[in-house]
Amino acid sequence: MKAIISEKYGTPDTLKLSEVAAPAPKQSQVLVRVHASSVNFGNLVLLTGKPLLARLVFGLRKPKYPIPGGDMAGVVEAIGAGVTQFQVGDEVYGDLSSCGWGAFAEYVVVDEKDVALKPSNLSFAEAAAVPMAATTALQAIRDIAKIKPGQEVLIHGASGGVGTFAVQIAKAYAAKVTAVVSTRNVDIARSLGADHVMDYKKEDLANHDMVYDLIIGVNGDQSISAYKRKLKENGLFVHVGGTEIQMYQTMILGSWFSMIGKKKFTTFLQKANQKDLLVMKELIEQGKVKPVIDRSYSLSEVTEAFQYFEKGHSQGKVIITI
Template sequence: MKAIVSEKYGTPDTLKLSEVATPEPKENQVLVRVHAASINYGNLVLLTGKPLLARLAFGLTKPKYPIPGGDMAGIVEVVGANVTQFQVGDEVYGDLSSSSWGAFAEYVVADEGALALKPSNLSFTEAAAVPMAATTALQAIRDKGRPMAGQDVLIHGASGGVGTFAVQIAKAFGAKVTALVSTRNVDIARSLGADNTIDYKKDDFEKLDDTYDLIIGVNGARPITSYKRKLKENGVFVQVGGESSQMFQTMMQVTWLSMTGKKKFVIFMQKANQNDLVIMKELIEEGKVKPVIDRSYSLNEVPEAIQYFEKGHSQGKVVITM
């Protein structure tokens, strides 16, 4: 089978399209013919080996997982002897980041617990855009923010992969959503159901009067103190991802800020979860959430796709089709 192979940490141009053996599933695994995959921030970590602390999980001197790719959608081809949830021919999607990775290939083996049945109203390309970004948004909002119907929620970074899902999921929970985006992304935020938009190219949101019960800061683009000023008395700020320097600065302040007032500050990291894939399937089939796809690339174009993704300007997800 054809696969993208990463033999050393480096830049996207170190990735190679190679012919490798088709993997065989173990007793609790399935073999999936991959129809589409998508790119997330974790792919950059797996590619570059940065931050260096990540190498404890991904390999100290070279990638532990030679075939990258976490999100995928495809059709089950072979099931292991102990698999009970799936059968040959099932259309599935999943997040492989906690198990084998390997989605940038024509076939991949996956633990059955990493997969769920694909939303019936999505194509494989659309479904591949969902798993990691959508469950990140779901877990950040539901588990850390816990918004109640009618509360005010601000999504900073509402036009990216996680942000586009966060807007829709917050709306599904009954929140009043404000999207903080650049000029070019105002329309997409409105199309996803944002009640209000703030164009940070034109307005400084810190100087506006509104305050929020929950702020989701995707990729930590501002100092945490600026978010503090925009929280209501018992408000919660959740930082999702960000560069190493941003994460470090926030970690230095989160505990102190949370201890010295009623406002709460949380650094959040997503965990792959099968139940959350099922929840997202239900939300999508109910028409409450939909993936947003910016660009699509073929398997041999993965290096170019990652180069585009790492610029940080995509509207929604970047997907790979087989």
């Protein structure tokens, strides 16, 4: 089968389209004919081996997962003898980033507990946009923030892969959403249902009077102290992404603020799981959430896809079609 292989840590041009043996499903695994994948920050970490701490998980000298694709949508082509949830022909999707990767390929094997039936109203390309980005937003908003209807939520960096899902998921949980985006993304944020849209090229968050119950830092650039000033008395800041400095500030300064005051600060790591794929399937089939696709690349153009994604200006998701 054709697959994108990453033999050493490096830049996107180290990725090679190669012929490798197709895998066969073991007892509880399904073999999926992959139709589409998408690009997330996790793929970049696996590709570059940076930050260096990630090599403790991904391999010290070279990536131990040679096919660096995480998100996946495709069709079950064969099943192991112990598979009970799926049949040949089922259309499935999943996030393979914590179960061996391998989605930048024509076929992948995955344990049945790590995939779910894909939303029936999405194409494979649209479904491949969902797993990691949407479940990251879902877990931040539902599990970490325990959002309540009517709460004022600020989503800083609402126009990329995670941010476009975060706006819609917060709305699905009946929050009042303010989205911070650049000028060219104002219409996207409005179309996703944001109640207020702040254009960070024209307005400074610090100059606004509004304070929030919850701030989700997806791709923001403010200091933790600046976010603290924008929180209500019992407000919460959840660091999803953004700058590395923000992450360390949240862990160190944010933990200190959380200890001495009522405003809380936390960061978290998404965990892939089948249950959340099913929650997203339901939200999408109910029409409450839809993926935003920026552009698509073919498997042989994965290098170009990474070069585009790493610039950090994607409008929604970058898709790989296979």
